Amino acid sequence: MTVTRTIRQAALLAALAVVASPARAEDPLSSWNDGPARRAILEFVRSTTTPGSPAFVPLEERIATFDKDGTLWVEHPVYTQLLYCFSRVPVVVKARPELAGVEPFKTVLSDDREAIARIPTSGLLKIVEATLTGMDVEHFGAEVKAWLATARDSRWKRPYTELTYLPMKELLRFLRASGYKTFIVTGGGQDIVRVYAEMVCGIPPEQVVGSATGTRFGYAKDGEPFLTKEPKLLLNDNDAGKPEAIHLMIGRRPRAAFGNSTGDRQMLEYTKAGDGARLAVLVLHDDAKREYAYGPAAGLPDTKVGTLPQQLLDQARAQGWVVVSMKDAWRRVFAFEP
Amino acid sequence: MTVTRTIRQAALLAALAVVASPARAEDPLSSWNDGPARRAILEFVRSTTTPGSPAFVPLEERIATFDKDGTLWVEHPVYTQLLYCFSRVPVVVKARPELAGVEPFKTVLSDDREAIARIPTSGLLKIVEATLTGMDVEHFGAEVKAWLATARDSRWKRPYTELTYLPMKELLRFLRASGYKTFIVTGGGQDIVRVYAEMVCGIPPEQVVGSATGTRFGYAKDGEPFLTKEPKLLLNDNDAGKPEAIHLMIGRRPRAAFGNSTGDRQMLEYTKAGDGARLAVLVLHDDAKREYAYGPAAGLPDTKVGTLPQQLLDQARAQGWVVVSMKDAWRRVFAFEP
Numbered sequence: 116m117t118v119t120r121t122i123r124q125a126a127l128l129a130a131l132a133v134v135a136s137p138a139r140a141e142d143p144l145s146s147w148n149d150g151p152a153r154r155a156i157l158e159f160v161r162s163t164t165t166p167g168s169p170a171f172v173p174l175e176e177r178i179a180t181f182d183k184d185g186t187l188w189v190e191h192p193v194y195t196q197l198l199y200c201f202s203r204v205p206v207v208v209k210a211r212p213e214l215a216g217v218e219p220f221k222t223v224l225s226d227d228r229e230a231i232a233r234i235p236t237s238g239l240l241k242i243v244e245a246t247l248t249g250m251d252v253e254h255f256g257a258e259v260k261a262w263l264a265t266a267r268d269s270r271w272k273r274p275y276t277e278l279t280y281l282p283m284k285e286l287l288r289f290l291r292a293s294g295y296k297t298f299i300v301t302g303g304g305q306d307i308v309r310v311y312a313e314m315v316c317g318i319p320p321e322q323v324v325g326s327a328t329g330t331r332f333g334y335a336k337d338g339e340p341f342l343t344k345e346p347k348l349l350l351n352d353n354d355a356g357k358p359e360a361i362h363l364m365i366g367r368r369p370r371a372a373f374g375n376s377t378g379d380r381q382m383l384e385y386t387k388a389g390d391g392a393r394l395a396v397l398v399l400h401d402d403a404k405r406e407y408a409y410g411p412a413a414g415l416p417d418t419k420v421g422t423l424p425q426q427l428l429d430q431a432r433a434q435g436w437v438v439v440s441m442k443d444a445w446r447r448v449f450a451f452e453p
Numbered sequence: 454m455t456v457t458r459t460i461r462q463a464a465l466l467a468a469l470a471v472v473a474s475p476a477r478a479e480d481p482l483s484s485w486n487d488g489p490a491r492r493a494i495l496e497f498v499r500s501t502t503t504p505g506s507p508a509f510v511p512l513e514e515r516i517a518t519f520d521k522d523g524t525l526w527v528e529h530p531v532y533t534q535l536l537y538c539f540s541r542v543p544v545v546v547k548a549r550p551e552l553a554g555v556e557p558f559k560t561v562l563s564d565d566r567e568a569i570a571r572i573p574t575s576g577l578l579k580i581v582e583a584t585l586t587g588m589d590v591e592h593f594g595a596e597v598k599a600w601l602a603t604a605r606d607s608r609w610k611r612p613y614t615e616l617t618y619l620p621m622k623e624l625l626r627f628l629r630a631s632g633y634k635t636f637i638v639t640g641g642g643q644d645i646v647r648v649y650a651e652m653v654c655g656i657p658p659e660q661v662v663g664s665a666t667g668t669r670f671g672y673a674k675d676g677e678p679f680l681t682k683e684p685k686l687l688l689n690d691n692d693a694g695k696p697e698a699i700h701l702m703i704g705r706r707p708r709a710a711f712g713n714s715t716g717d718r719q720m721l722e723y724t725k726a727g728d729g730a731r732l733a734v735l736v737l738h739d740d741a742k743r744e745y746a747y748g749p750a751a752g753l754p755d756t757k758v759g760t761l762p763q764q765l766l767d768q769a770r771a772q773g774w775v776v777v778s779m780k781d782a783w784r785r786v787f788a789f790e791p
Contacts, residue, residue: 175657252700296659309704319513320704321634321659330700332693332719340722342700349687349701355670362590362668362680363687364702366647366658381670384678 143289145446146282152396152444155437156286159394163370164293170392174294178369180324180361180382181287183301183308185375185421186398187316189268189278191407193232194420196303197239198275199262201231203246214245247304248328248346255344259310273451276315281452282445283373283398287316295371300361301325302353302378306344324364326352357382370394377422380430387434395436399423402442405452412440481627483784484620490734490782493775494624497732501708502631508730512632516707518662518699518720519625521639521646523713523759524736525654527606527616529745531570532758534641535577536613537600539569541584552583585642586666586684593682597648611789614653619790620783621711621736625654633709638699639663640691640716644682662702664690695720708732715760718768725772733774737761740780743790750778 147153162170163177184190204223207214214220219238222230234242247255268275287297299318301308305325312318327350330342352360358381361369371394372379372386379397387395399412400421409418411425431438441448485491500508501515522528542561545552552558557576560568572580585593606613625635637656639646643663650656665688668680690698696719699707709732710717710724717735725733737750738759747756749763769776779786 175651178659253706298659305701305704313513321516321636321702323704327701330697332696332723339726340696340719342696342723358670358678358680359668363643363665364659366643366661368591381678385670385680388677 143292144282144285146285148444148446150444152437152439156394156396159371159392160289160293160295163392172370172392176367176370177290177293177295178298178365178367179290179295179371180298180300180365180369180373180386181283181316182374182376182379182382183299183303183312183325185400186373186379187279187283187287187299188275189406190375190421191400191409191418192420194303195268195275195278196307197242198266199259199307200239200242200246202262202266203258204242207245211245220245243304244346247307248344250344252306252330252342252344255306256310259307263311271449271451276311277451278449279315280445281447281450284316284450286373287318290371291317296322298322298324298361298365298369300352300357300372300382302351302356304328305350305352324352324360326350326356353378355381358385361385372396373398375400375421375423377424377427380427383431383436384434387436395431395434396439397423397428397431397436398439399428399441401440402445402448405445405448406441481630482620482623484623486782486784488782490775490777494732494734497709497730498627498631498633501730510708510729514705514708515628515631515633516636516703516705517628517633517709518636518638518703518707518711518724519621519654520695520712520714520717520720521637521641521650523738524711524717525617525621525625525637526613527744528713528759529738529747529756530758532641533606533613533616534645535580536604537597537645538577538580538584540600540604541596542580545583549583558583581642582684585645586682588682590644590668590680590682593644594648597645601649609787609789614649615789616787617653618779618783619785619788622654622788624711625656628709629655634660636660636662636699636703636707638690638695638710638720640689640694642666643688643690662690662698664688664694691716693719696723699723710734711736713738713759713761715762715765718765721769721774722772725774733769733772734777735761735766735769735774736777737766737779739778740783740786743783743786744779 144153162168163172165171181187184194201223204220208220219234219242222234263276266275267273268278290297297318299308299312303325305323305327308325309320309323312323329345329347329349331345332342334340350360368389369386372382373396374383375398383395387393401408401413409415409421410423411417412423412428417424482491500506501510503509519525522532539561542558546558557572557580560572601614604613605611606616628635635656637646637650641663643661643665646663647658647661650661667683667685667687669683670680672678688698706727707724710720711734712721713736721733725731739746739751747753747759748761749755750761750766755762
């Protein structure tokens, strides 16, 4: 009895230390304005990490999943991953000159922005396949890294890695300091996102779940084994694919999930439907001045990139998801702002 | 300059604390006999975790992968997973009575051990499909847990969870205390292994990579979303499938890998071929008295379960893998031994 009580007290103190440290130090969400979103997040973390709270969640079950494009960093006007693919087209055409006269490669080589913006999804998939497969996985990672070091976005003239939302970076750190394991669950390519997830968000490769092509194990001429990226889609990590991939890669239903568009709906539903305390958060792009404004949440037509129909907004409000208006909830959007 | 130096010193002290604590406390591998295997493992951990060592590995790259059947626990005379599947056959037949007269279900229901042992691989796959798919993932986990609580093996009359090798459990703990993240990479079913990996080996679900069927996201009548296990093989985590799944699920080449049979060959090759210090370990089943002896390593014919041909043994020795003879290297095999 005494031993049990001592163990319980020790566990209690350890758990308190975990939650107490970030709070004591300084405001963990200083880029968030006081308001319902910030309050709901703080209350979720407090109630799930305070021993004795009816909503307390054991350490090993503290899983939080984040969509990437539009939730952790900018997705408009075009997914950064696609810009990387476009940048690789000349290299691919050099190796396979027959592609120079074939669409959509011809259009990409023309550098005609308007024509490029009109490439249909089927054409984009051809570009993705040609530029993201066929190479050794380790060479691929090095190439993405080299591109990220020099590429700049057209609006802010900054590396894409700086276009990460400061309030979300704070939230990632706050959750981790509170014992949550943070994962990225993205429709983007897993191998690309892994290259910068660690650098930008403090998330290691094994905590990045994304759309993934298979790889093929083989041996080089000198007998060294290596893995080649295959043009075979193994996981489409969008829509229903998100909870399915979460089960495959993580094996637990998240306690908290964060998204911003229709591709995140099932992940948010699946998270929110679990027992006990669950947090589903939807980020709205309604700040044209500091970032972008698009879709019904901003009183504008819906867009192909970051689709968020009115119906999903209504569902979020009806089901008690936390809705984050960038304009209202975020004091700062980017770290580089004055 | 001074600040940088202070940070460096702090990092150094932190790293030293990680490696120093297990060594100071007591012998971390007390179930291992002194000999070449134990010495090679200790030296690998020392050299990769000592700051300033030429073989030093940064914390985030310390990934160790372990096969399960035959490496962490007993696999003879038959994989535990199959025994679970056999135990589920009556339940499946109750729900689908037409299977009672169909092979291989008829044989399993007959309880004729010799006939069951003769079921071909194609028949075993039918049993696996019928017993491991079609249900909600959360119900599945609860059923496996309930079975593990009551099932006993026929030789030691103990729960299967006790048939884990004590020296390997020590090794898992020692690696973790040295900053390594430990993963299971098994040909067994991911969802089954996850149920006991945490309980038995301290490995959480998100660090279990296994053969996996897909799941299907859907909604119950009350609108609650759930995932159903589908009879569609997504990952065959054997042979070349092991490094391929390691890339998919972990995204880094392991620094250390542990296996015992031909299904682990490519994982061990891939691990050993990386740059810097790498450890590949092959466990031999050559102790009929305390566990089992089978295959060329024990001077016996090769077996279907835990196949380890002479050729792989030769390769292991030629390529500097650490070969662990259970008989010679392990002072104790199981925790329940006197």
